[in-house]
Amino acid sequence: MNIASIRRDYQLRSLSENDVATHPLKQFSIWWDEAIASEIDEVNAMTLSTARADGSPTSRIVLLKGYDESGFVFYTNYESNKGKQITHNPSVALLFFWKELERQVRIQGICQRVTAEESDAYFHSRPIGSQLGAWASPQSQRIDGREMLESRAAELKIQYQDVTIPRPPHWGGFRVVPTEVEFWQGRSNRLHDRILYSNEEADAWKIERLAP
Numbered sequence: 001m002n003i004a005s006i007r008r009d010y011q012l013r014s015l016s017e018n019d020v021a022t023h024p025l026k027q028f029s030i031w032w033d034e035a036i037a038s039e040i041d042e043v044n045a046m047t048l049s050t051a052r053a054d055g056s057p058t059s060r061i062v063l064l065k066g067y068d069e070s071g072f073v074f075y076t077n078y079e080s081n082k083g084k085q086i087t088h089n090p091s092v093a094l095l096f097f098w099k100e101l102e103r104q105v106r107i108q109g110i111c112q113r114v115t116a117e118e119s120d121a122y123f124h125s126r127p128i129g130s131q132l133g134a135w136a137s138p139q140s141q142r143i144d145g146r147e148m149l150e151s152r153a154a155e156l157k158i159q160y161q162d163v164t165i166p167r168p169p170h171w172g173g174f175r176v177v178p179t180e181v182e183f184w185q186g187r188s189n190r191l192h193d194r195i196l197y198s199n200e201e202a203d204a205w206k207i208e209r210l211a212p
Contacts, residue, residue: 010187011188012102015183017195024197027197028067038100040098046061047094047096048093049093050089052085071175078172091110093106093108094106103186109179109180113172123167132156132157136153182196196208
Protein backbone atom coordinates (compact mmCIF):
# COMPACT_ATOMS: atom_id res chain seq x y z
CA MET A 1 0.00 0.00 0.00
CA ASN A 2 1.18 3.50 -0.84
CA ILE A 3 1.06 5.35 2.50
CA ALA A 4 0.77 8.72 0.75
CA SER A 5 -2.48 7.59 -0.87
CA ILE A 6 -4.27 6.91 2.43
CA ARG A 7 -6.84 9.65 2.94
CA ARG A 8 -10.40 10.23 4.06
CA ASP A 9 -12.80 13.03 3.20
CA TYR A 10 -14.61 14.38 6.26
CA GLN A 11 -18.28 15.17 5.76
CA LEU A 12 -20.17 14.45 8.99
CA ARG A 13 -20.51 17.81 10.73
CA SER A 14 -19.68 21.50 10.69
CA LEU A 15 -18.69 23.98 13.41
CA SER A 16 -19.38 27.72 13.50
CA GLU A 17 -18.03 30.32 15.88
CA ASN A 18 -21.58 31.71 15.95
CA ASP A 19 -22.98 28.53 17.48
CA VAL A 20 -20.41 27.47 20.09
CA ALA A 21 -20.74 28.02 23.85
CA THR A 22 -19.12 31.08 25.40
CA HIS A 23 -16.88 28.94 27.68
CA PRO A 24 -14.62 26.19 26.24
CA LEU A 25 -15.46 23.72 29.00
CA LYS A 26 -19.16 24.10 28.23
CA GLN A 27 -18.41 23.46 24.56
CA PHE A 28 -16.25 20.49 25.55
CA SER A 29 -19.17 19.12 27.58
CA ILE A 30 -21.42 19.30 24.50
CA TRP A 31 -18.88 17.38 22.43
CA TRP A 32 -18.16 14.97 25.29
CA ASP A 33 -21.83 14.04 25.59
CA GLU A 34 -21.99 13.44 21.84
CA ALA A 35 -18.85 11.29 21.99
CA ILE A 36 -20.33 9.24 24.84
CA ALA A 37 -23.58 8.82 22.90
CA SER A 38 -21.56 7.63 19.89
CA GLU A 39 -20.10 4.81 22.04
CA ILE A 40 -16.54 5.65 21.06
CA ASP A 41 -14.07 3.10 22.41
CA GLU A 42 -11.73 4.60 25.04
CA VAL A 43 -13.51 7.93 24.69
CA ASN A 44 -11.48 9.33 27.61
CA ALA A 45 -8.09 8.53 26.08
CA MET A 46 -6.05 11.67 25.48
CA THR A 47 -2.51 12.40 24.42
CA LEU A 48 -0.52 14.25 27.08
CA SER A 49 2.55 16.14 25.87
CA THR A 50 5.19 17.40 28.27
CA ALA A 51 8.71 18.80 27.93
CA ARG A 52 11.94 17.13 28.96
CA ALA A 53 14.58 19.12 30.83
CA ASP A 54 16.29 19.99 27.51
CA GLY A 55 13.01 21.32 26.12
CA SER A 56 12.34 18.43 23.73
CA PRO A 57 8.71 17.23 23.68
CA THR A 58 7.47 13.81 24.70
CA SER A 59 3.95 12.35 24.51
CA ARG A 60 1.91 9.42 25.78
CA ILE A 61 -1.73 8.42 26.18
CA VAL A 62 -3.37 8.97 29.57
CA LEU A 63 -7.02 8.72 30.63
CA LEU A 64 -9.27 11.64 31.51
CA LYS A 65 -10.82 10.97 34.91
CA GLY A 66 -12.84 14.12 35.38
CA TYR A 67 -13.40 17.64 34.12
CA ASP A 68 -15.24 20.80 35.06
CA GLU A 69 -14.84 24.50 34.35
CA SER A 70 -11.55 24.53 36.25
CA GLY A 71 -9.85 21.96 34.03
CA PHE A 72 -9.14 18.35 33.03
CA VAL A 73 -8.01 15.74 35.59
CA PHE A 74 -5.83 12.65 35.19
CA TYR A 75 -3.86 10.51 37.66
CA THR A 76 -0.32 9.21 37.61
CA ASN A 77 2.84 8.45 39.57
CA TYR A 78 4.37 11.80 40.51
CA GLU A 79 7.84 10.21 40.31
CA SER A 80 7.33 8.94 36.74
CA ASN A 81 8.99 10.69 33.83
CA LYS A 82 5.86 12.70 33.09
CA GLY A 83 5.38 13.53 36.76
CA LYS A 84 8.92 14.87 37.05
CA GLN A 85 8.61 16.77 33.77
CA ILE A 86 5.40 18.43 34.91
CA THR A 87 7.02 19.40 38.21
CA HIS A 88 9.91 20.98 36.30
CA ASN A 89 7.69 22.61 33.65
CA PRO A 90 3.92 22.58 34.28
CA SER A 91 3.06 23.79 30.75
CA VAL A 92 1.47 20.84 28.93
CA ALA A 93 -0.75 19.98 25.98
CA LEU A 94 -3.66 17.56 25.71
CA LEU A 95 -5.22 16.11 22.56
CA PHE A 96 -8.46 14.19 22.12
CA PHE A 97 -9.07 12.54 18.74
CA TRP A 98 -12.54 11.15 18.19
CA LYS A 99 -12.22 9.80 14.66
CA GLU A 100 -15.79 8.45 14.63
CA LEU A 101 -17.03 12.05 14.88
CA GLU A 102 -14.17 13.46 12.77
CA ARG A 103 -13.18 15.70 15.70
CA GLN A 104 -10.17 16.79 17.68
CA VAL A 105 -9.91 18.88 20.84
CA ARG A 106 -6.52 20.48 21.47
CA ILE A 107 -5.75 21.96 24.88
CA GLN A 108 -2.82 24.05 26.11
CA GLY A 109 -2.65 24.58 29.84
CA ILE A 110 -0.88 24.57 33.16
CA CYS A 111 -0.77 21.47 35.37
CA GLN A 112 -1.58 21.68 39.07
CA ARG A 113 -1.80 18.84 41.57
CA VAL A 114 -5.30 18.08 42.74
CA THR A 115 -5.97 17.99 46.49
CA ALA A 116 -4.95 14.99 48.56
CA GLU A 117 -8.65 14.41 49.25
CA GLU A 118 -9.41 14.19 45.51
CA SER A 119 -6.51 11.79 44.97
CA ASP A 120 -7.58 9.63 47.92
CA ALA A 121 -11.17 9.43 46.68
CA TYR A 122 -10.17 8.39 43.18
CA PHE A 123 -7.48 5.96 44.37
CA HIS A 124 -9.95 4.07 46.54
CA SER A 125 -12.46 3.91 43.68
CA ARG A 126 -9.98 1.92 41.58
CA PRO A 127 -9.96 -1.90 41.38
CA ILE A 128 -7.81 -3.53 44.07
CA GLY A 129 -5.37 -4.76 41.43
CA SER A 130 -4.82 -1.22 40.19
CA GLN A 131 -4.29 0.03 43.75
CA LEU A 132 -1.66 -2.64 44.32
CA GLY A 133 -0.09 -1.82 40.96
CA ALA A 134 0.44 1.80 42.02
CA TRP A 135 2.59 0.53 44.89
CA ALA A 136 4.31 -2.26 42.94
CA SER A 137 5.49 -0.29 39.91
CA PRO A 138 8.44 2.13 40.13
CA GLN A 139 7.04 3.82 37.04
CA SER A 140 9.53 4.84 34.33
CA GLN A 141 12.49 3.23 36.14
CA ARG A 142 14.50 0.50 34.40
CA ILE A 143 13.81 -2.98 35.79
CA ASP A 144 15.31 -6.42 35.17
CA GLY A 145 12.09 -8.11 34.13
CA ARG A 146 8.34 -8.47 34.57
CA GLU A 147 8.89 -11.07 37.28
CA MET A 148 9.92 -8.30 39.68
CA LEU A 149 6.60 -6.52 39.21
CA GLU A 150 4.54 -9.67 39.61
CA SER A 151 6.49 -10.74 42.70
CA ARG A 152 6.10 -7.35 44.32
CA ALA A 153 2.36 -7.24 43.52
CA ALA A 154 1.93 -10.71 45.07
CA GLU A 155 3.72 -9.59 48.24
CA LEU A 156 1.55 -6.48 48.50
CA LYS A 157 -1.62 -8.50 47.99
CA ILE A 158 -0.74 -10.55 51.07
CA GLN A 159 0.34 -7.47 53.04
CA TYR A 160 -2.93 -5.64 52.42
CA GLN A 161 -5.35 -8.56 52.21
CA ASP A 162 -7.30 -7.56 55.34
CA VAL A 163 -6.83 -3.79 55.39
CA THR A 164 -7.62 -0.74 53.27
CA ILE A 165 -4.78 -0.06 50.86
CA PRO A 166 -3.40 3.43 51.49
CA ARG A 167 -2.72 5.74 48.57
CA PRO A 168 1.02 5.91 47.83
CA PRO A 169 2.39 9.37 48.66
CA HIS A 170 3.99 9.49 45.21
CA TRP A 171 0.72 8.85 43.37
CA GLY A 172 -2.11 11.28 42.67
CA GLY A 173 -3.86 13.59 40.28
CA PHE A 174 -3.05 16.54 38.09
CA ARG A 175 -5.51 19.11 36.81
CA VAL A 176 -4.74 20.80 33.49
CA VAL A 177 -6.05 24.36 33.76
CA PRO A 178 -6.58 25.44 30.14
CA THR A 179 -5.21 28.63 28.64
CA GLU A 180 -6.20 27.71 25.06
CA VAL A 181 -8.71 25.19 23.73
CA GLU A 182 -9.19 24.45 20.04
CA PHE A 183 -12.15 22.54 18.64
CA TRP A 184 -11.40 20.93 15.27
CA GLN A 185 -14.17 19.56 13.07
CA GLY A 186 -13.14 17.72 9.92
CA ARG A 187 -14.64 19.09 6.70
CA SER A 188 -14.53 18.13 3.05
CA ASN A 189 -11.48 18.97 0.90
CA ARG A 190 -9.39 19.63 4.02
CA LEU A 191 -11.23 22.92 4.63
CA HIS A 192 -11.68 22.00 8.27
CA ASP A 193 -13.43 24.10 10.92
CA ARG A 194 -11.11 25.27 13.71
CA ILE A 195 -12.48 27.34 16.59
CA LEU A 196 -9.96 28.63 19.14
CA TYR A 197 -10.73 29.80 22.67
CA SER A 198 -7.98 31.95 24.26
CA ASN A 199 -8.04 32.89 27.93
CA GLU A 200 -7.58 36.65 28.12
CA GLU A 201 -8.22 37.37 31.81
CA ALA A 202 -9.98 35.71 34.73
CA ASP A 203 -12.81 33.74 33.11
CA ALA A 204 -13.00 35.79 29.89
CA TRP A 205 -12.48 33.80 26.70
CA LYS A 206 -11.81 35.12 23.22
CA ILE A 207 -13.29 33.02 20.39
CA GLU A 208 -11.68 33.05 16.94
CA ARG A 209 -11.76 30.98 13.76
CA LEU A 210 -8.43 29.61 12.48
CA ALA A 211 -7.63 28.70 8.90
CA PRO A 212 -7.29 24.93 8.50
